[in-house]
Amino acid sequence: MTEIRYRPVGVDAPAVMRTIDLGHHFGGESARACEVLRDIGFTLRSGEKSVLLGCNGSGKSTLLKILNGLITPSHGRVFYQDDEINPARLKDPILHRRFRAEVALLFQNPDAMLFNPTVFDEIAFGPRQIGLPDIEARVRHWAAEVGVSAHLSRPPFGLSGGEKQKVCLAALMVLEPKVLLLDEPTAALDPRSTGWLIDFLASLPVAALISTHNLGLAPELASRALVLGENHRLIYDGPIQALLTDMEKLAAANLVHTHRHRHGDIEHRHTHVHDWQ
Amino acid sequence: MNLDRAYLGFYLGAVFAATLIHDPVWLACGLGLALLASGRKAMGILRQALFAVLTFNLLISLSYILMAWLQDVSPWVTLIRLNLRVLLITCLTFLFIARVNLFRALDFSPGLTFVLGLAYSQALTFRRAQDDFRLALASRSLKPPRLIDRYRASAAAAAWFIEKALHAATQSSQALRSRGFFND
Ligand SMILES: Nc1ncnc2c1ncn2[C@@H]1O[C@H](COP(=O)(O)OP(=O)(O)OP(=O)(O)O)[C@@H](O)[C@H]1O
Numbered sequence: 085m086t087e088i089r090y091r092p093v094g095v096d097a098p099a100v101m102r103t104i105d106l107g108h109h110f111g112g113e114s115a116r117a118c119e120v121l122r123d124i125g126f127t128l129r130s131g132e133k134s135v136l137l138g139c140n141g142s143g144k145s146t147l148l149k150i151l152n153g154l155i156t157p158s159h160g161r162v163f164y165q166d167d168e169i170n171p172a173r174l175k176d177p178i179l180h181r182r183f184r185a186e187v188a189l190l191f192q193n194p195d196a197m198l199f200n201p202t203v204f205d206e207i208a209f210g211p212r213q214i215g216l217p218d219i220e221a222r223v224r225h226w227a228a229e230v231g232v233s234a235h236l237s238r239p240p241f242g243l244s245g246g247e248k249q250k251v252c253l254a255a256l257m258v259l260e261p262k263v264l265l266l267d268e269p270t271a272a273l274d275p276r277s278t279g280w281l282i283d284f285l286a287s288l289p290v291a292a293l294i295s296t297h298n299l300g301l302a303p304e305l306a307s308r309a310l311v312l313g314e315n316h317r318l319i320y321d322g323p324i325q326a327l328l329t330d331m332e333k334l335a336a337a338n339l340v341h342t343h344r345h346r347h348g349d350i351e352h353r354h355t356h357v358h359d360w361q
Numbered sequence: 362m363n364l365d366r367a368y369l370g371f372y373l374g375a376v377f378a379a380t381l382i383h384d385p386v387w388l389a390c391g392l393g394l395a396l397l398a399s400g401r402k403a404m405g406i407l408r409q410a411l412f413a414v415l416t417f418n419l420l421i422s423l424s425y426i427l428m429a430w431l432q433d434v435s436p437w438v439t440l441i442r443l444n445l446r447v448l449l450i451t452c453l454t455f456l457f458i459a460r461v462n463l464f465r466a467l468d469f470s471p472g473l474t475f476v477l478g479l480a481y482s483q484a485l486t487f488r489r490a491q492d493d494f495r496l497a498l499a500s501r502s503l504k505p506p507r508l509i510d511r512y513r514a515s516a517a518a519a520a521w522f523i524e525k526a527l528h529a530a531t532q533s534s535q536a537l538r539s540r541g542f543f544n545d
């Protein structure tokens with residue numbers, strides 16, 4: 085297992101995002117409603133990086149969309165600094181503009197975010213809306229940071245999955261947000277780009293919540309882990325190091341698995357983690 | 362014979378009847394009956410159906426009015442009949458979707474259930490993706506998006522759907538083939 089750098093962010097660091105008793109089910113009040121989040125409460129502090137772990141369907145993407153004020157949670161509340169955040173609250177243009185500039189969400193499917201004619205326009209989309217100065221320089225800077233400078237005049241649709249993800253990241257970073265919500269940002273990246281992303285995120289002075297189901301990568305991305313269980317509750321919130329040795333928790337979250345091992349003539353089975361990379 | 366299958370038969374019969382009936386009065390009766398059968402959901406289903414057929418009906422109605430005006434005949438009976446019929450069938454369909462578990466209605470045939478599974482998962486994937494495109498634009502917009510941005514976002518979504526649909530169609534036919542649906 086990788087060496088773990090756990091640097092807890094002081095409890096005195098200001099809270100940027102907070103959830104209280106968050107719960108969500110799709111399908112309204114009908115009998116077919118399906119619960120995807122239950123009793124979720126945590127605080128993200130300024131500058132702190134956390135991973136959001138959970139198996140497929142545990143509700144990671146839904147939680148990130150709620151934190152980004154895109155979905156109204158069925159229960160509970162979300163706060164950004166001192167403001168409650170939900171689609172209704174974001175109808176206030178002043179809060180809306182501040183929140184959208186300061187809290188950015190990278191969607192799991194980068195295609196959903198790309199619609200401008202060229203990569204340049206894609207990255208310039210945010211700054212142009214609020215008339216930031218030096219747009220050209222900003223765009224070129226962030227394109228270089230993520231490594232898509234060569235594609236600036238191409239349409240984003242023809243890029244590879246990993247390149248699309250980088251363009252999206254540049255399009256978010258160009259507004260210099262304070263909170264980054266990243267939904268499986270490493271899913272489409274090759275090992276080299278994954279390494280790059282780890283260093284890139286570590287160098288950013290932002291609070292980040294990064295969803296993944298890749299346990300091997302988690303300690304590289306952050307020092308704190310939030311784990312959504314199969315029961316859609318938050319079953320762990322703490323240092324990632326302690327989590328990685330807690331097989332019971334990991335099994336409850338369906339993040340580890342059991343299968344037979346063969347070593348020569350000996351066969352045995354035990355629960356373990358794969359570094360799928 | 363389970364209840365869902367009975368409803369399926371009833372639904373198919375009702376839709377067939379709706380295409381045969383020409384008298385607007387009977388079509389209106391049918392609509393009334395369908396809404397009555399919807400119970401507490403009647404208003405929701407009616408609203409949903411109205412929205413769903415609005416553009417289509419408006420377009421057809423307008424062109425029909427134009428045609429009738431050019432030929433100097435009265436368009437009203439035909440118009441009322443047409444609109445009532447489309448609305449009735451749409452209401453029946455929404456009522457059917459709200460009431461019936463299609464999987465149980467088709468459980469007598471593993472083949473049909475399999476095809477339904479393919480179609481259903483695809484419809485679900487597309488609806489989720491459509492939500493994502495909408496939410497992504499909202500998430501990236503610091504001000505209400507301009508018309509051109511909305512237009513570009515929907516064009517990008519449409520292009521994405523077409524590409525995915527073509528891909529999915531290939532995959533579905535492979536899935537069907539591997540289950541022995543085509544014996545060629
Ligand atoms: N728009 C929606 N309507 C209904 N159900 C939904 C919707 N979006 C997600 N779900 C359901 O909610 C559950 C959680 O979905 P979510 O996408 O949040 O999971 P996830 O943890 O991100 O999974 P993955 O690892 O596959 O990305 C799933 O069971 C999913 O089918």
Ligand SMILES: [Mg+2]
Binds near residue numbers: 144145146192267
């Ligand atoms: Mg997800």
